[in-house]
Each structure stands twice: as structure tokens, then as C-alpha cells.
Amino acid sequence: xxxxxxxxxxxxxxxxxxxxxxxxxxxxxxxxxxxxxxxxxxxxxxxxxxxxxxxxxxxxxxxxxxxxxxxxxxxxxxxxxxxxxxxxxxxxxxxxxxxxxxxxxxxxxxxxxxxxxxxxxxxxxxxxxxxxxxxxxxxxxxxxxxxxxxxxxxxxxxxxxxxxxxxxxxxxxxxxxxxxxxxxxxxxxxxxxxxxxxxxxxxxxxxxxxxxxxxxxxxxxxxxxxxxxxxxxxxxxxxxxxxxxxxxxxxxxxxxxxxxxxxxxxxxxxxxxxxxxxxxxxxxxxxxxxxxxxxxxxxxxxxxxxxxxxxxxxxxxxxxxxxxxxxxxxxxxxxxxxxxxxxxxxxxxxxxxxxxxxxxxxxxxxxxxxxxxxxxxxxxxxxxxxxxxxxxxxxxxxxxxxxxxxxxxxxxxxxxxxxxxxxxxxxxxxxxxxxxxxxxxxxxxxxxxxxxxxxxxxxxxxxxxxxxxxxxxxxxxxxxxxxxxxxxxxxxxxxxxxxxxxxxxxxxxxxxxxxxxxxxxxxxxxxxxxxxxx
Numbered sequence: 001x002x003x004x005x006x007x008x009x010x011x012x013x014x015x016x017x018x019x020x021x022x023x024x025x026x027x028x029x030x031x032x033x034x035x036x037x038x039x040x041x042x043x044x045x046x047x048x049x050x051x052x053x054x055x056x057x058x059x060x061x062x063x064x065x066x067x068x069x070x071x072x073x074x075x076x077x078x079x080x081x082x083x084x085x086x087x088x089x090x091x092x093x094x095x096x097x098x099x100x101x102x103x104x105x106x107x108x109x110x111x112x113x114x115x116x117x118x119x120x121x122x123x124x125x126x127x128x129x130x131x132x133x134x135x136x137x138x139x140x141x142x143x144x145x146x147x148x149x150x151x152x153x154x155x156x157x158x159x160x161x162x163x164x165x166x167x168x169x170x171x172x173x174x175x176x177x178x179x180x181x182x183x184x185x186x187x188x189x190x191x192x193x194x195x196x197x198x199x200x201x202x203x204x205x206x207x208x209x210x211x212x213x214x215x216x217x218x219x220x221x222x223x224x225x226x227x228x229x230x231x232x233x234x235x236x237x238x239x240x241x242x243x244x245x246x247x248x249x250x251x252x253x254x255x256x257x258x259x260x261x262x263x264x265x266x267x268x269x270x271x272x273x274x275x276x277x278x279x280x281x282x283x284x285x286x287x288x289x290x291x292x293x294x295x296x297x298x299x300x301x302x303x304x305x306x307x308x309x310x311x312x313x314x315x316x317x318x319x320x321x322x323x324x325x326x327x328x329x330x331x332x333x334x335x336x337x338x339x340x341x342x343x344x345x346x347x348x349x350x351x352x353x354x355x356x357x358x359x360x361x362x363x364x365x366x367x368x369x370x371x372x373x374x375x376x377x378x379x380x381x382x383x384x385x386x387x388x389x390x391x392x393x394x395x396x397x398x399x400x401x402x403x404x405x406x407x408x409x410x411x412x413x414x415x416x417x418x419x420x421x422x423x424x425x426x427x428x429x430x431x432x433x434x435x436x437x438x439x440x441x442x443x444x445x446x447x448x449x450x451x452x453x454x455x456x457x458x459x460x461x462x463x464x465x466x467x468x469x470x471x472x473x474x475x476x477x478x479x480x481x482x483x484x485x486x487x488x489x490x491x492x493x494x495x496x497x498x499x500x501x502x503x504x505x506x507x508x509x510x511x512x513x514x515x516x517x518x519x520x521x522x523x524x525x526x527x528x529x530x531x532x533x534x
Contacts, residue, residue, distance in 0.1 A: 033255045034233045038125050043259065045118030047266040048111045049217070055108035056210065062098055064090035065206035067162070067199055076283055084162075084287035087202045091161040091282055106274035112157060114270065116150045116302045123147060123344075127377050129364035131234045132348040133357070139227045144345040146220050149213055151302055156209040158280075158300055162202060165280075167288025168297050170197065172310070179329035197290065234364050237472050298392060308390030309336050312411050336387075344380065354508050356482050368437075369476040371430035372511045378426040379419045386414050427514075434516035437473040440465060441519045474518040482508040 033039075066086035072079050074089070075096050094101035123143055126132055132140035155173075159166040174196045178184040192198030249255045285294055299307055309332030316327040343350075351373065352358065367374040389396075390411040397404040444462035452458050465473075482505055 032233075032250055034235060035249060036236055039233070040262065041118055041122040041125055043262060044266055045115060045122055046221070047263045048115035048118055048270070049221070050263070051111040051267060051270060052108060052115060053214070055104050055111065056214075058104055059094065059108060060210055062090060062094050062101065063087070063160070063206075065160070065203045067197075067202050079283065079286065082287065085202065087160060087162040088282070088287045091163070095283065102278075103271075103274050106277075106279055107270055108157075109279045110270050110274050110277075112154050113300065113302070114266075116147070116154055119143070119147045119150055120302075124377060124381070127344075127347070128367040128374055129234070129236075130361065130370065130373070131364055133361040134352065135231055135360050136227070136234075137348045137352075139224055139231070140348050141345055142220050142224045142227070144341065146217060146224065148341060149217050149220070153209065153213040153217065154300060154302060156205045156213065158303075159205060160202060160209060161280075161282045162288050163282040164285040164288050164292060164294045165282070165297050167197065167290070168293050169299055169303075170201070170288075171290070172307075175329055176333040179326045179333065181323055181325050181330075197288070232362065234362055236364050237366065237475050298395070301388070304391040305384050305387035306333060306337065306391075308387035308393075308411070309333065311393055312387070312390050312408060312415065340380070340383075353504065354482070354511050355479050356508075357479070363475075366476065368430040368433040371427045371434075371514075374430050375423045375426040379423050382418050382422045383415065386411055386418060431514055431516055434518075438516060438519060441470050441473050442523065476518065478515050478517055479512050480515075481505065481512045 064086045068086050069083050070086055070089055072082050072084055072089055072092065074080070074092055076092055079092070091105075094105060096102070126140065126143065155169070159170050159173075174188055174192065177188040177191065180187060188196070191201075191204070193200030193204065249258070286292075298304070310329070313328045313332040316331075318325050318327065365373075367377075390408070393404055393407045393411065396402065397407055444464045447461045447463050449461040450458050451461055
């Protein structure tokens with residue numbers, strides 16, 4: 001044991017002399033990590049990505065990324081003697097002939113689904129709590145970039161087996177690329193290596209899937225974690241434990257032990273799901289054939305909104321300057337997703353412009369205290385849900401015996417009607433919760449105990465809340481609309497940018513109207529004096 005300690009000490013001194021690791025370790029080894037459950041969403045995402053790397057490395061040892069045609073002679077009888085690509089044949093080999101291959105495929109696929117789901121939920125947690133505000137705007141952009149790369153990575157991996165279902169998805173992707181005006185056909189020819197499906201498609205996607213996109217994701221994850229470490233974690237109001245005056249646990253030994261255990265929990269849950277819930281049974285679809293389309297084909301859930309937007313869009317084409325513009329493909333596949341992700345990415349800067357708030361923020365908002373932001377987030381989720389469900393309009397029509405045209409028109413109407421309704425309902429709900437918080441501070445918590453007064457009236461007994469809970473309910477800052485400055489300066493000269501100032505003032509008024517003011521310190525002191533008198 002002493003020899004091991006001596007060797008470890010010598011290695012530590014060697015690294016410290018050259019890299020200064022002791023100073024870095026002393027600075028970060030006791031770094032506090034928050035204990036709130038919502039921060040585990042980011043951990044689930046990270047652990048899912050680690051599982052993806054591990055299982056993906058294993059699968060690369062057996063997968064053959066080639067479109068060369070071979071005759072299948074494996075153990076799966078229904079496909080024996082059938083011509084197929086080497087990529088599809090090797091996928092069947094992994095599934096049926098290599099020990100543990102099928103569960104590794106399932107584990108890889110389920111980890112990909114959880115990885116993207118974790119990023120999406122983590123992004124909404126960040127959005128609704130205002131964790132994107134200064135100085136964390138760059139980290140928000142990195143997160144959106146990770147989400148986009150995750151969607152691309154998932155689609156490429158989904159397409160590699162070269163089965164009928166994934167080939168149908170690639171056919172749609174080819175149509176989307178070709179819908180780009182002027183350069184669409186050139187981009188398609190370059191990506192597919194010729195006319196669809198091309199001869200180099202699988203090898204190209206394979207290299208993108210196992211090298212390019214993972215490297216970009218790793219780089220963005222490293223930058224994201226580095227910025228989190230530099231800026232420190234945000235905290236929820238009232239998150240500190242009053243008995244110890246801390247908001248989390250140190251990196252070593254507490255957090256590392258918890259994180260290690262949680263990684264194995266995530267790994268175990270994914271392994272259990274992969275064992276009992278098969279996914280993507282490529283042997284049932286058969287090899288890709290451009291003349292065939294599998295009935296009821298559905299993409300993975302994260303691509304479902306693109307499928308839905310394509311199915312909802314009416315047929316619309318125009319011809320200009322010798323080119324046909326397929327709006328029925330261009331708008332739902334590129335314009336709508338582009339608007340969604342652009343607005344989502346730029347929202348921190350838009351809100352800062354509306355509020356005029358340039359300060360640093362390290363304490364999170366309660367969603368109810370920022371009703372317009374919360375309502376906008378719910379609108380985004382609603383729009384996504386409508387598009388996602390519309391991607392299965394044929395399945396819904398068959399399952400419930402309904403007209404597919406009626407279902408499609410219903411989703412088209414909902415796409416424009418549901419957002420304003422959802423916005424109003426969510427905003428009113430947030431304002432109602434704010435009023436309830438105000439009443440709780442001023443009049444205490446409802447106990448459910450009824451008391452009959454001498455004159456016969458029944459009243460409910462209220463119990464004062466603790467000082468810590470009261471602070472949590474009143475600590476938020478209420479913003480007010482940005483006032484419209486004078487249109488002329490003190491010399492009577494018209495100011496520049498008056499139109500922009502007017503627009504900002506109007507948007508700010510809309511953003512902050514109907515705010516509920518929390519009780520003032522004077523009102524709270526008066527309340528405490530009243531309770532003391534009783």
C-alpha cells in the first residue's frame with residue numbers, strides 16, 4: 001500500500017510541476033453543486049450521451065457502412081435469398097448472430113431518444129425559470145446548438161441500417177433538400193453522391209454520424225460545462241437550507257458519489273427498457289426499395305413535428321425565373337423549423353431588449369412571476385405538440401375510423417387558433433397563482449379549520465406562514481413597462497430611432513401589463529404587528 005501511495009504521490013508531483021494541477025484541484029474540489037432535482041435533467045442528458053458513445057463504439061466494430069449489394073443467407077428465414085445492401089445485412093447480423101447485439105442496438109437507440117428528450121426538457125426548465133439571462137446567454141445558444149446537432153445525429157443514425165423505413169425518411173429528406181430554390185438539386189447531388197439514393201450515401205452518413213457530429217457535440221458539451229463552472233449554477237429562491245446555510249454539496253466527495261450512482265441508475269433504467277421494449281425492428285421492414293413505402297411509417301419522436309408540418313401544409317407551388325418553388329415542402333420543412341429555433345435561440349436577447357434589464361441574474365424566476373414568458377413557452381410547446389400529433393394523422397384516422405382530410409383540417413385550424421387561447425389561459429393562471437401567493441403572505445395559510453363566531457358566522461382559520469416561505473413569495477422583482485422617452489432632445493432636435501423606441505415601449509407594455517404587485521415591506525410589517533397584537 002505504501003508503494004502505491006508513493007507512486008501516486010510522485011505522479012501527482014510530476015503533474016503539478018508541469019501543469020499546476022494542485023492549484024486547480026484546490027480551487028474546484030470543493031465547488032458546490034445545487035441539490036435541486038431539476039438540475040438532474042442536465043445530468044440525465046449527459047449520462048445518456050456517454051451511453052451513446054459506449055454503445056456506438058461497440059456497434060462500429062460490427063457494422064459495415066456500404067451500399068454494395070449482397071444476397072442474404074443469414075438465420076432470419078423471411079429474408080433469405082433477398083438482395084440487400086451490406087449495411088442492412090450487417091444490421092441483421094448484429095441483431096440475430098452477434099451475442100448481445102440486439103440489446104446493444106436497443107440500448108443505443110433508447111439512449112438517443114432519452115438524450116434528445118433530456119435536452120428538450122432541460123431547455124424548457126432553463127427557459128421557464130429565466131436561467132438564460134445575463135451572463136448565461138452564450139450557454140443558452142450552446143444548448144440550442146446541442147439540440148439541433150442532436151436532431152441531426154439522431155436522424156443520421158436512424159437512417160444508417162438502410163431498411164425500408166429509414167429509406168423512406170431519406171427520400172423525404174431528399175425532397176426537402178431539392179425544395180431549396182436554385183441550389184437544392186446541387187446540394188442533393190453532393191450529399192447523396194449522385195441521384196437518390198446514390199452510391200456513397202451510407203459511408204458519408206456513417207462518417208458524419210460517428211466522427212463529425214459527435215466531435216461537435218463533445219466540443220459544445222465541454223464549452224457548456226466550462227461556462228457553467230465559470231458562471232456558477234443558478235439557484236432557486238429560498239433554495240438554501242437554513243440549518244446549514246448552503247444550497248448544495250461539494251464536488252468531492254459528496255457530489256461525485258451521487259453523480260456516479262445516478263449514472264448507473266440511468267444506465268440500469270435504459271438497459272431495462274431496452275430488454276423489455278424492442279425498438280426499430282428493421283427485419284420486419286425489409287431492405288430499402290425506392291418503389292416501396294412501408295404502411296403507417298413513423299419517424300422517431302423528435303422528427304415527428306417535421307412530418308406533421310409536411311402533412312398539414314396544402315399543396316402550393318410557383319414558378320419564377322425558370323425555377324419551380326415547392327412551398328408545400330419548403331415552408332413546413334425549412335421555414336417553420338427555422339423560425340422556431342431562431343426565435344427560441346434569440347429569446348434571451350429579445351427579452352433583455354423588452355425589459356431593458358442588463359444586470360446579472362443568478363437567482364431563478366418562479367414561472368408564475370413572469371406570466372408572459374411562461375405563456376409564450378406553453379404556446380411553443382402547444383405548437384410543437386400539434387405538429388407532432390399531426391404527423392400521425394393516418395394512424396389516428398385508421399384507429400378511430402375518421403376522415404383523414406377532416407383530421408388534417410382540424411390540425412390546420414388548431415395551429416392558428418390554439419396558440420392565442422393557450423396564451424390567455426396560461427397567463428391568467430399565472431396571475432391567479434400570483435394573487436394566491438399575495439393572499440397567503442397577507443392572511444396566512446388556509447388550515448381547513450372552521451370557526452363559528454358569536455354572531456353565527458363561520459370563518460376559516462388561517463395560520464401565518466414562516467418567514468422563509470414569506471420571503472420566497474415576495475422576493476421577486478416586478479418589472480414595469482419601459483417608458484417612452486421624449487421624441488426630441490433638450491435642444492428640440494428629433495431623436496434618432498424614434499420608431500424603434502415606440503416599438504420597444506409598446507412591446508414592453510404588453511409584456512408587463514396586468515402584473516400583480518407583491519406585498520410591500522410596510523404591509524408585511526403591519527401584518528406581523530397585527531399577529532403580535534393577537
